[in-house]
Amino acid sequence: xxxxxxxxxxxxxxxxxxxxxxxxxxxxxxxxxxxxxxxxxxxxxxxxxxxxxxxxxxxxxxxxxxxxxxxxxxxxxxxxxxxxxxxxxxxxxxxxxxxxxxxxxxxxxxxxxxxxxxxxxxxxxxxxxxxxxxxxxxxxxxxxxxxxxxxxxxxxxxxxxxxxxxxxxxxxxxxxxxxxxxxxxxxxxxxxxxxxxxxxxxxxxxxxxxxxxxxxxxxxxxxxxxxxxxxxxxxxxxxxxxxxxxxxxxxxxxxxxxxxxxxxxxxxxxxxxxxxxxxxxxxxxxxxxxxxxxxxxxxxxxxxxxxxxxxxxxxxxxxxxxxxx
Ligand code: 2P0
Numbered sequence: 001x002x003x004x005x006x007x008x009x010x011x012x013x014x015x016x017x018x019x020x021x022x023x024x025x026x027x028x029x030x031x032x033x034x035x036x037x038x039x040x041x042x043x044x045x046x047x048x049x050x051x052x053x054x055x056x057x058x059x060x061x062x063x064x065x066x067x068x069x070x071x072x073x074x075x076x077x078x079x080x081x082x083x084x085x086x087x088x089x090x091x092x093x094x095x096x097x098x099x100x101x102x103x104x105x106x107x108x109x110x111x112x113x114x115x116x117x118x119x120x121x122x123x124x125x126x127x128x129x130x131x132x133x134x135x136x137x138x139x140x141x142x143x144x145x146x147x148x149x150x151x152x153x154x155x156x157x158x159x160x161x162x163x164x165x166x167x168x169x170x171x172x173x174x175x176x177x178x179x180x181x182x183x184x185x186x187x188x189x190x191x192x193x194x195x196x197x198x199x200x201x202x203x204x205x206x207x208x209x210x211x212x213x214x215x216x217x218x219x220x221x222x223x224x225x226x227x228x229x230x231x232x233x234x235x236x237x238x239x240x241x242x243x244x245x246x247x248x249x250x251x252x253x254x255x256x257x258x259x260x261x262x263x264x265x266x267x268x269x270x271x272x273x274x275x276x277x278x279x280x281x282x283x284x285x286x287x288x289x290x291x292x293x294x295x296x297x298x299x300x301x302x303x304x305x306x307x308x309x310x311x312x313x314x315x316x317x318x319x320x321x322x323x324x325x
Contacts, residue, residue, distance in 0.1 A: 004048040005120030006325040009112035009145045010318035011041040011098055013177065013280060013288055015235035016215050017242045018140050018153065019208070020199030027140045028162050030199060031212040032155040034219045035144040038177060039318035043109040045094040046325075047117035056089045061096055076111070076138045077118065086122045111138030112145035116321045131321065132164035148319035150223050152216065171317055173226045176296050178289040180303055181311040182259035189253050191283035194246060201250035208245050212238065232278030232290050239280040257285035259307065266306045270299060 018033035050056070056077075058070040065073075073092065081087055092114065098106040115134040119126045126134070128146050136143035136153075144151045147166040156162035189197075199205055215238055222230035246253050260281065267279045267289060275298055277291040291299055296314050303310055 003121060004046060004325075005117045005323060006044060006046040007113045007116035007120065007321055007323050008042050008044050009109045009116060009142075009321040010037050010039065010148070011043075011106060011109040012037045012141065012144045012151065013282070014141065014144070014238075015150075015231065015280065016212060016219050016238045017282075018195075019212075019242050019245065020195045020205065021140070022199075024196070026159050026162070027136050028158070029140055029153070029155050030205075030209050032153055032216045033144070033212075034150065034152045034167070034216055034223075035141070036150055036175070036177065037145060037148045037318045037320065038315050040313065040315035041098040041106075041109065042318070043094055043096050043098070043106065043113045044324060045092065045110070045113035045117045047114065047121040048091045048093070049121060050089045050091055052089060054089055054091075057091050059091065059093045061094070073114070073138075076114070079137055080115070080118055080134060084122065084124055086124075090121075092117075107139040108141035108145045111135055111142035112321055114138060115142070116146075116323070120323060128320070129163050129165070133159065133162070136162060136164075146321050149317050152220065155213075166320070167220060167223050169320060171223075171226070173223075173228060173231075174292045174294075175228060175231070176291050176293045176314055176316050178291065178296060178299055178312055178314045180263050180287045180289060180307075181313075182263055182287070182307070182309075183257050183285045187255070187284055189255070189283075194249075194253065194255075194283055197253075198245055198249045202245055202248040204245060204248045208241060211241060228292065229276065232276070235280045235290060236278040243281060255281070255284050259310075260285045260287060262307055263287045263303070263310070266303055269306070270295075270302055273302075275299065275302075 012035040014035045016034040018029050020030045058065040112135040132143045132146040143164045149169040149171045150167040153164045219234045275295050279287045
C-alpha cells in the first residue's frame with residue numbers, strides 16, 4: 001500500500017464551452033466541449049491515508065479548510081471511495097498555482113489533481129480515460145485537465161461514455177493565451193448555478209446544444225489542420241453564444257461587466273490594426289485573448305494603454321496530469 005501520492009494538474013480553458021448538465025449527480029453534460037490545457041496555472045495536491053484514529057482534513061495553501069467549506073471536496077472523496085470499494089480517513093493538502101489575478105477558474109486543476117492523487121494513494125489500477133471519468137465527478141471542466149494540449153470531453157450518454165480524450169497533446173501550433181483580468185470580485189452567479197438555470201429555463205437551450213455539437217466537429221477539424229484563424233473564430237463564437245444564452249435564462253443574467261465590453265472593443269481595435277486575435281470568456285467578467293506569440297507584446301501594450309487597471313498573464317499549452325511523488 002502506497003498510502004500517499006501527489007499529483008499536479010493544470011487548468012484548462014474551454015474553446016468550445018460546456019454549459020449545462022443533463023445529469024447533475026454524475027455531471028453528464030448536454031454537449032461535448034473542447035479545451036486547451038494551460039502551462040502556467042496548476043494545482044499540486046497530496047492525498048495521504050491516515051490512521052483510523054485521525055479525522056479527515058483538507059488543507060488548502062497551508063490553511064485548514066473549515067468543515068462547511070470542505071464539504072464539496074469531502075463528499076467527492078466519499079463518492080470515489082464508494083465507487084472504488086476503498087475506505088479510510090485521509091489528509092488532502094493542495095497548493096494552488098492559479099493566481100487569482102489571472103481570473104481563471106481553478107476547479108478544473110483542483111479536482112483533476114485530487115482524482116489522480118486519490119487513485120495513486122489507493123493504488124487503483126486506472127488508465128487516463130478512467131481518471132477523466134473520476135475527475136468529471138468532481139467538476140465537469142476537471143475531466144479535460146487529465147490531458148495536455150487540446151482535449152475533447154465527449155458528452156457520451158452515461159457514466160461510462162462521458163470521458164475525455166486527447167486531440168493533440170503536444171501541439172506545434174503557435175497559440176498564446178493572454179488572461180486579461182478586469183475584475184476579481186466574486187461571481188454573482190456561481191457557474192454550477194448559472195448553467196443549471198440556463199439549461200432549465202432558456203427557450204434557446206436546444207439551439208445551443210445543437211450548435212455546440214456542430215462547433216465541436218468544426219473545432220476538431222481546425223485543430224487537426226492547425227488552423228489558428230479557424231480555432232480563434234470558433235472559440236470566440238462559442239464564448240459569445242454561451243454569454244448570449246445566459247441572458248435568455250429566466251431570469252436572465254450576465255457575467256459581463258462594463259470592462260468586459262471595453263476589453264472586447266480592445267480586441268476589435270487590435271484586429272482593425274492588423275493584429276489577429278480572438279477572445280474567450282468563462283463564467284466571469286475577465287477575458288482571455290488568443291493570439292500568435294509574436295503579437296503578445298503588442299496586445300499587452302494595447303491593453304495597458306486602453307485599460308491601465310487590468311492585470312495581464314500570458315501562457316501557452318500545458319501538459320496533462322502528472323505525479324510528483
Ligand atoms: C467550461 N465553464 O467549459 C465552462 C465554460 C465555465 C464556462 O466548466 O458544475 O466548475 O463543477 O461541473 O466545471 C465551469 O464550471 O462546473 C465551466 P461544474 P465547472 O470550462
